[in-house]
Amino acid sequence: MRRGYELLGGYAERAGIPVERTGALLVAWTGEELAALDGLADKAARNGCRECEVVGADEVYRQVPALGPGALGGLTVPGESIICPWTTTLAFATEALARGAAVLLNTRVDGVRRDGDGGGDGDGETVLLTNRGPLRARWVVNAAGLGSDAVDRLFGHERYTVTPRRGELLVFDKMAGPLANRIVLPVPGSRGKGVLISPTIYGNVMLGPTAEDLRDRADTSTSEEGFAFLVDKGLALMPALMREEVTASYAGLRAATEHGDYQVHLDTARRYLVLGGIRSTGLTASMALAEHAAELLAEAGLLTSVRGDVPEPPRMPNIGEAFPRxxxxxxxxxxxxxxxxxxxxxxxxxxxxxxxxxxxxxxxxxxxxxxxxxxxxxxxxxxxxxxxxxxxxxxxxxxx
Amino acid sequence: MRLTTDVAVVGGGPSGLTAAAGLAAAGLRVLVLDREREAGGIPRHSPHTGYGLRDLRTVMTGPAYARLLANRALEAGARVRTSAMVTGWASATGGDGAGGEGAHALDVTTPEGRLRVDARAVVLATGARERPRAARMVPGDRPPGVLTTGQLQNVVHLHHGSVGTRAVVVGAEPVSWSAALTLRAAGCRTVLMTTEHARAESYAAFSVPGRAVLRVPVATVTRVVRINGRDAVESVEVEDLRTGERRTVPCDTVVFTGGWIPDNELARAAGLAIDPGSRSPVVDNTLATSRPGVFAVGNLVHPVDTADVAALDGRHVVRHVLAYLAAASPAASRTVDRPAGRDLPDAARPSGGATSSGTRTGGEHGDAGGGETGGMFAGAIPLRAEAPFRWVSPGLVRPGAGAPPRHRILLWADEHRAVARVVVAQDGREIARRVLPWPVSPGRVFRVPSSLLSGADPRGGPIVISLG
Incomplete structure (x- = not known):
């Protein structure tokens, strides 16, 4: 995660991806949460994050005056940032394209066949059977997100199951911006689901997410229960925010699995690598994960040399509010x-x-x-x- | 690029253009800034007739009305810049005090470059919009095909685009029937109209063609609780609020109508006092806001009344802007008579009045004008409205400053009342009581003659309007 944070920060600068170092504040609302802050600060220090500081209620309200009553204390996390998720993935895709990769959209993998399995004299390439016809590949990297377990099964594995975990969010009008100039986080591990309040890179304020396990991997609908939960939380966390207009609501699905860790497995003989079960930390981790994947593939003999002619990262248009538009x-x-x-x-x-x-x-x-x-x-x-x-x-x- | 003008008018709809025409005719340099490609505002894409009744004493279609008002402003000598988006307030550098050159400064983006407009006075005429689905927090899938009336009419009447074939219209206000007419023009049938109220609010003149010609079924005391369909709208789920019963209505288009909110970004950016009920900048009977030299007109201050009523705000504000500028620079050759109060208490109060200085500030919103508010609204009496009214405009009356536009106090109700028994009180004393010959109806402005306020004590506390 730490490596990913560094890599992405540097890449964002080169590619013009909007990033804002807003900092964050964990807020304790119960005695239990307050007692947990020191331990969290120690853990952060052990992980190399020494700037975190436990602060009293006065400082919490000085930093975020719009918070509702009842905050007992907090922990500052000055290094926390917000980033544009759309520009980031678009920059990755644009760069891949510039380096010669092909991007096939609306292409679903329905089956996997090993060339030569039919008794012919294939060289062991993999054939992906898609809705747009067969695709042949010497190596396959499965980074299929919510569908990664299904693709993994096509390769004959029973390693993990993705359970889509829905997170609903409310996005408030930019005029709410002054209410939250940093990320306000719940204390992790506390009982009862905590939600966060965060500025967005576009100048809005966001409240959420909910966490609800679903079966349908395409169900990004929002729900009455989700909205009611968020309104309830929002009224307690920041009553002034709830008087502002909601400009958008949406739901995202995290690719949760029964395992705590990411599912990264290399199958050299089959020339297959899976990067699955990547949850909400995935954007921050993405470049470190890619680096790790490249190392694994190099060890497995896929990469023998690095091209000298790779193009520079693309320069993306800025859609963030903190930079000139x-x-x-x-x-x-x-x-x-x-x-x-x-x-x-x-x-x-x-x-x-x-x-x-x-x-x-x-x-x-x-x-x-x-x-x-x-x-x-x-x-x-x-x-x-x-x-x-x-x-x-x-x-x-x-x-x- | 820098431009200097006497008055900058932000928004070239009926109220802004009418104000500009009047101010230019009075000899002022006037600059209208409109972000659209053509001036005229909402009537540009509202092709039905009925525009111009109260301000021009004639009726015409929306686009004809929009063109006429734009031409009148130009003929009077106002400059009208379109594709000119005001993005914020620049820090003013006016050295010669209130009302002087550069007292107010605006940042503007245009295709010809960025402008900084310095103005002695600013008239905000930024209008209102309908709350979209997101602001109403209607859950479900998020396919395309979910619109507001504004977008629908833009698509159909300005861009000649198409919509679906079966629509559900959320709301049963005058604007909702207008949406149904537009849908019909686009070949789309309105299969259901829903309203959370007990009856369809509409002008009789509109509901007759509405029901007879459009044959639209209206579900009252009903709300839309979910939209279904991942790639395109397939249905909506509606709930009968009396029984809690839910049913699914197949459709391919959903239009959210009414639910007005003023476009108040510039007003809030200026730190103007904001009315918590309407979210509009608080104005007094002269349409002055809490910031000296900044006026607000039209549906920005009463979201929403009809276009001709908005236009008459523009006419009303002219003499008050002139009076403000004359007072601000006494050396100027122009002299403007202070308007005489006709039906409001006329007694003068010492400026900077000592008692509850009547600032209905943003209150709980916390973005009130602060220190400026007391100064600008000192001596004004706050107007308040009790439930079922949500807001009242103007929010204050300044004794001696004349009647409000059209001699009317405007209110917005959340409930229907067939008989409107209006009670006006001040400091616990009833000062007027009258049954008005029109009903109180949600979804449209309820108008009360300002003469009902004439018995108010100019030194008294807030005036409260309620239904008896």
Whole structure:
């Protein structure tokens, strides 16, 4: 995790992925939680994080004045950051593409066959049977997230089962931003489910998540129970936040398994590697995990040399609030008036950014993709003013 | 690039354009900033007729009305800049005090570059929008095909796009019927309209074609509790709030209507006092906000009344902006008579009045104007409304400053009352009681003649409006 944090921090800087070091504050609301803070501070120090500090209630309220009554104390975590999850994965994909990888979307693996199994004289390559036809590969890395256990079974293993754990979140209007300038965390291990309040990289405030095990791996719907739980928690944690407008609610599924650790298994003979059971820590860990995977593959003989001609990481458009965005940049607008043409008013997304996203190496396949690349329609009006305009721009590109 | 103007008007809808036309006609330099490609505001995409009744004494379609108001502002000499998005307040550098050059400064993004606009006064006319699904916290799947009326009308009337074939409309207010008409124009049938209220709130004139022509079934005391369909809307689940019974209604489109909220980002960024009921900037009868030189008009301050009523706010604010600027720079050659109060108590109060200075500040929101509030609203009497009213506009009346726009106090109710017995009281004393010839109805503004306030003591406490 620590290695991942360092790698991702450096990469984010090079690729222009928005990151903000907001810091975090663990808040104790019960005597039990308060008593646990010293132990957590010691544990953090043992893990090399020496800046954490146990603070009293006065300091808790000085740091986050909007907190509801009843906080007893806290633990500061100055190194905590927030990052743009969409730009990060898009940067990885864009870089993979630039290095020569092919990205096949809407391609589902339904079966696995070893070439030559049918009695022929294949060289032992793996054939992935997909909804878009067979794919041959010398090595297969299974990083299929919620479906990784199913793919692992196709390779003949019974090692783990993914149980989708739904987390529902409420995202509040940017005008709530001043209420939470850092991440407010529950004390881990405490009884009763804790939720966090966090600034988002886009300037909003987020409340959540819930944690609920599901069966359906595609069920990202939100629920009445989830909302009621979050409202209840929010009213206690930060009553002023609940008077602000909700601009979005969503649910994500974590790939939880029966094991505490990530499922990383190498099968040299089968030329197969699985990276599964990666839960909510996955984004932070991603680059360290990739590094580890590359080492395993090198030991197994896949990688013999490193190319000298790898391209630089892509420079991603900034959609974070803490950095200059095109609508603020005189020189950019002077060079191209499209960057001064605001089409999504709430999020201040310009025509130039929409055009760039539609022309990017991995262009959005639909409106949701465009939203995640640019923030268009993600704001408080949810398309009341700009929805038709933005859908029109997407349709014109698709039609051409 | 820097621009200097006497008055910056933010928002080029009916109220902003009407204010701009009046202010320019009075000889002021006026700059209207509108973020859309064309000025005119919401009426641009509302093709039915009925616009202009109260302000122009004629009726026309929304787009015709929008063009007419924009042309009038231009003809009066106002500058109207479109695709001009005001992104915030710049720190003002005006050296010559309140009302002087550079007393207020705005940051603006345009395709021609960023502007900094310095203005002696600012009129906020940023309007209102409908709360989308997210703000109403309706759970379920999140497919496309879930819209607000604003987006629907944009799609159909401005972009000539299509929607589905079976729609559920959430709400049964005037705007909801407007949504049903738009859906029909787009070839989409409204299979159900839902309202949490006991009856469909609508103007009689609208509900007749609504029920007879559109044949839309309305489910009252009903709310939408879930949206189903992963890639496209397949159905909604509705609950009868009386029985708790739930049923599934197949549809491919959901339109959330009404549920108005003002576009108050600039107002809040300025630290203006905000009304907790409407989330609008608090204004007095002159449409002045808690910050000297900043006025607010239209549906930003009463979300929402009809476009012509918004436009008449724009007309109303003109003389008050002129009076403010004349008072702010006494050396100026323009002299403006202080408007005489007609139906409000006229007695002057010493400025910086000692008693409860009547600031209905943001209160629990904590983003009230603070120190400025007392100064600007000193001497004004707060107006309060009791349930079933959610808000009242204006939020204060300043004795001696004349009547509010159209001599009306505007209120928003959460419940229907067939007979409106209005009671006005101050300091425990009833000062007026009248049965008004129109009902109290959720989903539209309830208007009370401001003459009912004429018995108020200009030195007294808050004036309370309730239903008897």
């Amino acid at each position: 095109p609508y603020m940049c005189d020189d950019l607008i002077a060079g191209d008036p499209a960057y001064g043409t605001v089409v999504c008013f709430c999020e201040r997304v310009t025509a130039g950014e929409i055009r760039d996203a539609l022309a990017s190496p991995l262009p959005p396949a639909d409106l949701d993709g465009l939203r995640r690349r640019t923030r268009a329609m993600m704001g408080r009006c949810q398309g009341f003013f700009c929805g038709a305009e933005i859908a029109g721009r997407l349709a014109r590109v698709e039609g051409s």
